[in-house]
Amino acid sequence: MATRSDTFARYTAADPASAEIAPTAGxxxxxxxxxxxxxxxxxxxxxxxxxxxxxxxxxxxxxxxxYIHVPTAWGAFTAFFIVFVYSLLYLWKRDRRHDDVAxxxxxxxxxxxxxxxxxxxIWGRPTWGIWWTWDPRLTTTAILLLIFAGYLAxxxxxxxxxxxxxxxAAVGIFGFINVPIVFMSVRWWRTLHQVQSTGDxxxxxxxxxxxxxxxxxTAVMVYFILRRVAAARVERAxxxxxxxxxxxxx
Amino acid sequence: MPNASADWGWSWVMLAHGVTWAMLFGYAWYLSGRxxxxxxxxxxxxxxxxxx
Numbered sequence: 001m002a003t004r005s006d007t008f009a010r011y012t013a014a015d016p017a018s019a020e021i022a023p024t025a026g027x028x029x030x031x032x033x034x035x036x037x038x039x040x041x042x043x044x045x046x047x048x049x050x051x052x053x054x055x056x057x058x059x060x061x062x063x064x065x066x067y068i069h070v071p072t073a074w075g076a077f078t079a080f081f082i083v084f085v086y087s088l089l090y091l092w093k094r095d096r097r098h099d100d101v102a103x104x105x106x107x108x109x110x111x112x113x114x115x116x117x118x119x120x121x122i123w124g125r126p127t128w129g130i131w132w133t134w135d136p137r138l139t140t141t142a143i144l145l146l147i148f149a150g151y152l153a154x155x156x157x158x159x160x161x162x163x164x165x166x167x168x169a170a171v172g173i174f175g176f177i178n179v180p181i182v183f184m185s186v187r188w189w190r191t192l193h194q195v196q197s198t199g200d201x202x203x204x205x206x207x208x209x210x211x212x213x214x215x216x217x218t219a220v221m222v223y224f225i226l227r228r229v230a231a232a233r234v235e236r237a238x239x240x241x242x243x244x245x246x247x248x249x250x
Numbered sequence: 251m252p253n254a255s256a257d258w259g260w261s262w263v264m265l266a267h268g269v270t271w272a273m274l275f276g277y278a279w280y281l282s283g284r285x286x287x288x289x290x291x292x293x294x295x296x297x298x299x300x301x302x
Contacts (some may be wrong), residue, residue: 021292039274052261061259065266072270108277115273122266124260221275227281236290240297 021237031226045216049209053202062126067209069119071217073113073141077108077179079221080148085177087169094179098166102172103155104228109220110148117141122230128192136185137193147175161239 056063072198080103091099120138121131132138151171158164186193 035278042274056258059259062262063259064263068266068270110294111277113274118269119266122262122269126262138253143268179259224277224281227285231281231285231288234292238288238291238295240291240298245298 001163021233028230031223031230034119034219035223035227038216040221042213042216043098044214044218045209049213053206053209059127062123063206065119065123066206066212070210071214073116074214075217075221076109076112076116076144078175078218079105079112079113080144080179081224082225083109083148083151083172087172087176090169091173093154094162096161096165097233099169100229100232100236101171101225103232106148106151106168106172107228108224110152112221113145113148117145128135132137133192136189136190137182137191140178140182140185144175144178147171147178149243151175161236189196 013040017146046067052065053064053067055061083102086102086105088097088104089095117138118140124133125131151168155164156166185191
């Protein structure tokens with residue numbers, strides 16, 4: 001008859017990293033300080049950008065929405081790139097720690113994409129006179145949101161952690177293909193949306209504020225991903241111990 | 251051409267910021283709750299494991 005420790009060892013052999021995770025995981029002091037600094041820097045760069053930039057000749061003060069809209073979209077694209085890389089790594093190495101990072105990035109990317117669409121809509125109403133239009137940039141972004149919302153929903157469909165990680169890795173890789181399409185949509189098709197906000201297309205007076213906010217939004221995004229990874233690891237450790245206890249019948 | 255007077259557009263800027271900060275603080279709050287529940291689950295699993 002298998003003993004409790006035999007059963008636990010057998011189960012955790014499939015997920016060795018989970019055996020080392022303690023309930024104190026994620027209480028990393030460095031990460032907490034990084035989070036506070038990232039949020040403080042974001043508030044400062046927003047205030048600086050808003051106060052420093054004069055109203056745009058055509059858009060008035062609504063131009064200032066660019067300081068949150070472009071960095072949020074950038075954060076979402078970066079998060080989905082991380083999903084792509086860690087999904088490939090998972091399929092290659094079959095290490096569940098890679099799946100934790102892909103999941104965390106997909107969740108953060110989805111939240112950022114939803115807010116990007118909301119900000120765009122709020123900007124579009126006074127500027128274009130409409131909340132929404134089936135413009136290629138808007139439509140491809142909405143598709144991106146649906147794909148990654150599907151990625152997150154898919155994970156609830158199976159209790160098998162390997163199957164869950166494998167299925168979501170496939171969707172993560174497939175979903176990322178849409179990111180370059182979203183990015184290039186304003187050049188490939190005739191759109192209402194202006195071209196990408198880059199160093200060449202943004203007026204000099206707005207460049208520094210935009211750059212600073214892209215950096216601070218990225219820092220907040222990285223903080224969110226690291227915190228979500230820590231939570232996913234603790235959840236996985238609890239899950240594998242629970243399974244081992246159920247299998248062992250103790 | 252839209253109205254480009256000096257005070258034009260602030261309400262839209264505030265609305266966009268409201269949505270953005272709601273997401274940022276809302277997600278941070280959700281993460282704290284998620285982590286607390288995960289720690290509690292792991293803690294109780296370890297207690298059960300050590301109690302036998």
